[in-house]
Amino acid sequence: MTTNRGLEDIVAREISVLVPDAEKLEIGKSRVYFEANKEAVYLLNLWSRTIHRLLMVLGRERCKSLEDIYCFVSSLDFTGIIDRKQTFAVRAERSGKHKFSSPEIAATVGQAIIDSYLRDTGASLRVNLKFPDVEFMCYLVNDDFMITVNTTGESLHKRNYRVYNHPAALKxxxxxxxxxxxxxxxxxxxxxxxxxxxxxxxxxxxxxxxIAPGLFRKASFFFERLLPFDRDEYLKVRDEAERRAxxxxxxxxxxxxxxxxxxxxxxxxxxxxxxxxxxxxxxxxxxxxxxxxxxxxxxxxxxxxxxxxxxxxxxxxxxxxxxxxxxxxxxxxxxxxxxxxxxxxxxxxxxxxxxxxxxxxxxxxxxxxxxxxxxxx
Ligand SMILES: C[S@@+](CC[C@H](N)C(=O)[O-])C[C@H]1O[C@@H](n2cnc3c(N)ncnc32)[C@H](O)[C@@H]1O
Structure with a gap:
């Protein structure tokens, strides 16, 4: 997941309270990594007060070039994530010295996803950069490459209760x-x-x-569009959140x-x-x-x-x-x-x-x- 730089330890503590069976908690820069089950996606998106976006890691690999990235991503299976009728977008961020740019990483990953899906299903996925159904977020730090899928959508720091915008409002x-x-x-x-x-x-x-801050959200969460989404399980977590106030x-x-x-x-x-x-x-x-x-x-x-x-x-x-x-x-x-x-x-x-x-x-x-x-x- 992503958060404010400098507050990662507080986020890690919150995760371990909200998801006591989360494993392998690890703190990175503006990120906290952990392993948990699917219910944690619903729970954290609804309840977390400190997380910005909850990203599901699909793969991580050492990559030195765009070719390495293409080979790695095209070897992954996306059929359990995105439906053939859905559109997708790839966003990429990089830090370190590279001979290529973030948009080039995004384009390479996008092509690799299309090729992998075509190989596995015979269907050609469509790209929609503005309003995608599914958003993949990729990060390259030196040669550490990670591809994730955004389960949140717009950052959770936007709570939707703010009707008056103070000029120096705190997140x-x-x-x-x-x-x-x-x-x-x-x-x-x-x-x-x-x-x-x-x-x-x-x-x-x-x-x-x-009161769970996620209950203020007007737009749907992105996890609701992903193939592993289980509506009944999510509604249970949501009903429970409404009851607990x-x-x-x-x-x-x-x-x-x-x-x-x-x-x-x-x-x-x-x-x-x-x-x-x-x-x-x-x-x-x-x-x-x-x-x-x-x-x-x-x-x-x-x-x-x-x-x-x-x-x-x-x-x-x-x-x-x-x-x-x-x-x-x-x-x-x-x-x-x-x-x-x-x-x-x-x-x-x-x-x-x-x-x-x-x-x-x-x-x-x-x-x-x-x-x-x-x-x-
Ligand atoms: C940085 S803003 C606080 C923003 C707030 N945390 C938010 O999220 O909207 C600082 C506030 O201090 C208030 N302020 C300045 N001097 C003050 C004083 N002497 N007593 C009380 N409030 C004061 C200002 O009116 C301003 O609204």
């Missing part, structure tokens, strides 16, 4: 990963003091209410200084069906003591970095005052922060005497950000 998969990193127990008070469009608080509410009461607070963003966050929460699980407050994170009547035990926040929303000079003051104010409202808490203003955050922690216990680099889109885990008290 829902990153938000969920940060909450998992905080080791939040859902009975503990949770706070996002600069919530923007509400992604972090909404993902927290979905976790607490045990709860209507418990949790303490999740989301604050933002901007009435516009706060209104957007509320609309997003409404669309996700968790507006009654989150307390939204228009407020200033530098003066939390004005709004907080309970001590937050877990704080997960994506403050402005000084790039898009706030002028750079305001950011150090904001970080410093926010951390000082946070210490006033809680004696003991875990704080997880994602920011591109790394140095500024470190300095603010030093000044507020907050210790950083973990630090990891992650890519958010094209932006290099740092995730800090801190302890207060």
């Amino acid at each position: 829902a998969t990153i938000a969920s990963s940060l909450i998992m990193l905080s080791e939040w127990k859902t009975e503990e008070p949770f706070l996002d003091p600069m919530c923007g469009g509400g992604t972090i608080a909404i993902e927290a509410a979905l976790i607490a209410r045990n 709860n209507h418990g009461v949790y303490s999740i607070t989301a604050i933002d200084i901007s009435p516009r963003h706060l209104k957007g966050a509320h609309l997003n929460a409404l669309s996700a069906g968790v507006h009654d699980t989150i307390r939204f407050i228009k407020g200033d994170a530098r003066f939390l003591e004005k709004y907080m009547d309970i001590q937050p035990r877990v704080v997960v926040v994506n403050p402005p970095y000084g790039i898009k929303l706030t002028r750079m000079k305001h950011v150090p003051i904001l970080y410093r005052d926010f951390l000082k104010s946070l210490k006033k409202v809680t004696e003991r808490a875990c704080l997880v922060v994602i920011t591109a203003a790394t140095r500024v955050f470190r300095e603010a922690c030093k000044e507020a005497e907050i210790s950083i216990v973990e630090r990891r680099l992650i890519l958010h889109g094209a932006l290099q950000t740092t995730v800090f885990k801190c302890v207060i008290g």
